Amino acid sequence: MKTLFKLTALALVLSVTACKNDGKKDSNGKSTYAEADEKDVNEIIEYNNVMVSFTDKNNGYIKRIESNIIRIEKGLGNPNDRFAFTGLLMPFSMSTISGSRIKPDTPPSALSNDDQKFFKENVVSMTGVLDKIKATYKSLDEYIKAEDWKDDKGVKGKALVDSIYSMGKKYYAYDEVVLAKLNVIGDDAERVILKTHPLREYIFALKDDRSAATEFTKLLASNKNYKSIETKAKAAYQALEDQHNKHVAMVAPDATKFPGKDGYFRNFNERLNDYLIAARKMMRDAATSGKLTEYNIEELVRDQDSMRSAYNNFVD
The missing domain is CATH 1.20.120 (Four Helix Bundle (Hemerythrin (Met), subunit A))
Incomplete structure (x- = not known):
């Protein structure tokens, strides 16, 4: 069965190296941020928390649509099942309310110029792909509600499903590298704070x-x-x-x-x-x-x- 999720889904399973200088740590296992001062460390941790909340919210939406898509795909393959599309609920996408002045697409100056550029570019790309997923799912939802699958034998519906799967993989490719970079710089920042x-x-x-x-x-x-x-x-x-x-x-x-x-x-x-x-x-x-x-x-x-x-x- 196809799935929207990478097998190592969610932030918790990501820890590939990625930070300044392509995420490489030095021979002592330290990244650029391992010796950051307290002010910079606090900004890095705050940005880490903002980004985790951002990705958790997005992942939550994708998790909510996956069960619907699995049912829709199965129903399109068996159009004679009159209960195939009953009970489908339109998933909601809840905005993350944050009092932080730091936003996902505005990383703090405590990060290197390269890392600021990395996060800005990838957050824009992630948001763009997610917006396309939402728009495509809306089209699929309308297609099912109007029972347009009766006119084209499900051709368009299957294409929309495949498109969402494809975009889901693209979204998680961005998600993985972002969370991987966060994991390293966030871990080093936390260890500075935790020294005492x-x-x-x-x-x-x-x-x-x-x-x-x-x-x-x-x-x-x-x-x-x-x-x-x-x-x-x-x-x-x-x-x-x-x-x-x-x-x-x-x-x-x-x-x-x-x-x-x-x-x-x-x-x-x-x-x-x-x-x-x-x-x-x-x-x-x-x-x-x-x-x-x-x-x-x-x-x-x-x-x-x-x-x-x-x-x-x-x-x-």
Whole structure:
């Protein structure tokens, strides 16, 4: 089945390197922003939050139309089903209300000139593609409501569906590179702020676990022929499991000083353990079948979403 979503959907699963100088970090693993001053760091973090909200809103709209499009595509292939198009709801696109003076297409001066240019250009491109998706979906919605598929045997409707799928892939190509760049510069900025945070060792541990899980998911998603990546996958899995065990062994935060943080820390570790359980099972199955499925990757993405929520609960 076709899908609008990249397999590693949402911000939480993206961590390819991308920032100044093509996103490369130096030999010490630092980007340009790792030594930024407090004022610049705060602006970078604020812009990161604005952009995450912007992409989450857009992704939410696309998620809402996907279920409709799947049903429409199925209905156009079976026009004799009189219930094929019943109950379709026109998805809404909610504006993100933000009090920030920083907007998605106006990145702060704290970013390098190259990065400001990158974000401006890509936000304009993303918005343009999303506007076309909305317009095309509106045409498809009207086509279905008017039952025009009865006149052309669904030809136009199928073309509109294919167009939306194609534009969805184009949108997520922009989405991926934008979120990847944000991931690196935002991570470095947060680490500057967290240098004096009393819970920094826990936050860094959780951040490192999320990053390693992301890289593992990306590795599995890179080639459905599991045999070709099996050796790398086993090594990456073992490294992630060893890191997880090391962090599980940490003494949880003092609940008397930081109420609730001990529970949130353990909850994150439990969510990562769920991810590892799922990964072990699919790797074993793939070793026999020789391949990974889209469902396998989507399951890991869902587990990472749970990790993201647990992380947010800890740092809030």
